[in-house]
Amino acid sequence: MSVSVTIESIEKRFDAFAALRGVSLDIQPAELVALLGPSGSGKTTLLRLIAGLEQADQGRVLFGETDMRDLSLRDRRIGFVFQHYALFRTMTVGENVAFGLKSRPRGQRPDDAEIRKRVGDLLELVQLPGLDKRYPSQLSGGQRQRVALARALAIEPRVLLLDEPFGALDARVRKDLRAWLRDLHRRTGHTTVFVTHDQEEALELADRVAILNDGRIEQVGSADDVYDHPATPFVCEFLGEVNKLPVKVVGSQAFFGDRPVLGGLSQNQGGQAALYVRPQHLRIVDDLPLALPGVVEHLRRNGPLRRAEVAVQGLAKRLDVDLASQVAPAIGEHIRLRITHGSLFAAA
Amino acid sequence: MSDAALPQFRTDTAQKRDTRRVRGEGVVVQAVLITISLAFLALFLLLPLVSVFVEAGARGWTAYMAAVTEPDAVAAIHLTLLVAGIAVPFNVVVGIAAAWAIAKFAFRGKNLLISLIDLPFSVSPVISGLVFVLLFGAQGYFGAWLKAHDVQIIFALPGLVLATVFVTFPFVARELIPHMQSLGSADEEAALTLGASGWRTFLTITLPNVKWSLFYGVLLCNARAMGEFGAVAVVSGKIRGLTNTMPLHVEILYNEYMSAAAFAVASLLAGLALVTLALKTLLEWHYSDSIAASRRH
Ligand SMILES: Nc1ncnc2c1ncn2[C@@H]1O[C@H](COP(=O)(O)OP(=O)(O)OP(=O)(O)O)[C@@H](O)[C@H]1O
């Protein structure tokens, strides 16, 4: 049922503005891929291109082996869920969901009883049984979202495209729907691409995450891949909070000033570099080699975590340190920090 | 739950208090404003309308019936219905097409098209009529050619229809454009990805979405098509029983000092205006929810 999608060096301009510059991406059958990126990075444009709602200036999109341009919108069989749902306001929920089936050419159209049954099943699937007589204006945001999904699923799509599916919902509902979508994908197994600018959502939901910036894909990989081994400083900063240390690499060690702070480096690039370290990868240690001395200046709470701000000599910005289960230091205390994991990028 | 309900309750009362204070300060101003508006409405809008009906009925019911069933009057009523019957559907089709093009596509010259749609509103109706005489009249640009092929436009039905189409064109398009623009094209795109043909998308999505605006536009367009005087007067030639529409017939009767008959026919036009108004109000009142819903979101 599901099909692979191959995006080959797509270029898209709006007048003089280049929205996509050479985007390539291979999506496996039944894979769940997130397009993640800041506002204006081209996520929606790429999704619309895959759907065929926008024409590429260069490059092509393949469904399996077929060039998309050879298929009409109907034959592409794409389930597209729009950012603002685009439910048909003059139709009931049931009619919305049935629309795709009723739009089929006469020969392939199921009869009315069959359509009614399918609509019932789909509303069951999205956990809205019995709401088929309501109008979209009588639904909550989360319910509309699920109706839009049911409507898209009704045409038995080969590919499901979701544009910020949870964008307009509050944090609690987002979390619920996230788990629900993950589960739905597991059961239905559609090749799915969804757009989001919420890194947490992308990392939690997707098999693979593609990070877009300024019309280019910066990195594609599993959540662990992109989070722990970001390919570019942009990816590293976009995916979560990070401390930056200017270092000098000599041999297999990185030096902050004349103090070695990270060892065992495999890539012997040498010279000036920027070391990116997440707050949870800084640990307070007793006197050990490869440790960075500092003074605790602030303690604050960041959700479930306590966090220390540590001033380090020679560094303008204080380092953020997560105190997961460590004993909290006192303000003004002199401590030593050890970097357990970091990403090294050659200085720009 | 009760925590959430409490602040909401507070804002409600706060809002009520605010409106009351605003109203309280303005009691005198409010009374003056209402009196002025009501007096104006009564004097300039209601009084003339009432006087039309009073004058129409001044000679009694039989005289009234005689005036509106007299052959020239009947011919004028027929012609008016015929002209409106052609011009309104034409403007509906072209108006929808123009609104669609403007609202859903980006193209060169779009702003020019929007200004052009408003042109009939900004040009005096007399000039609108004269333009057609200039084009198709005996001395007009195409006059000789039309005469050679025995086609009569000016002083005949085609001229009346052309002038009416020109004058009433903006109503439908102007009602639809802002509505369609605010709706965007997401619904249509959704329908297309679901496999609907372009035609089905138009019939089941686009049209139902704007049906109330369209209905308003048609109502107003029709009222103006039947009531238009200036442009039609220029191209009509006022041949009794042949090229006189109702407004022209009224004027002729009036000029011939048959004011009771003139007001009798005029009362039909005034009646049309009242029906239009009533329909519009009824729609707004009865379907306010679904109208609001179709405009929202
Ligand atoms: N129809 C259009 N005409 C002109 N420019 C456009 C058009 N559509 C998109 N753009 C531009 O292309 C760029 C990418 O837009 P896109 O909608 O793909 O961003 P996005 O990543 O989806 O952003 P967001 O998270 O804000 O939705 C933006 O700079 C936008 O201004």
Ligand SMILES: [Mg+2]
């Ligand atoms: Mg977007």
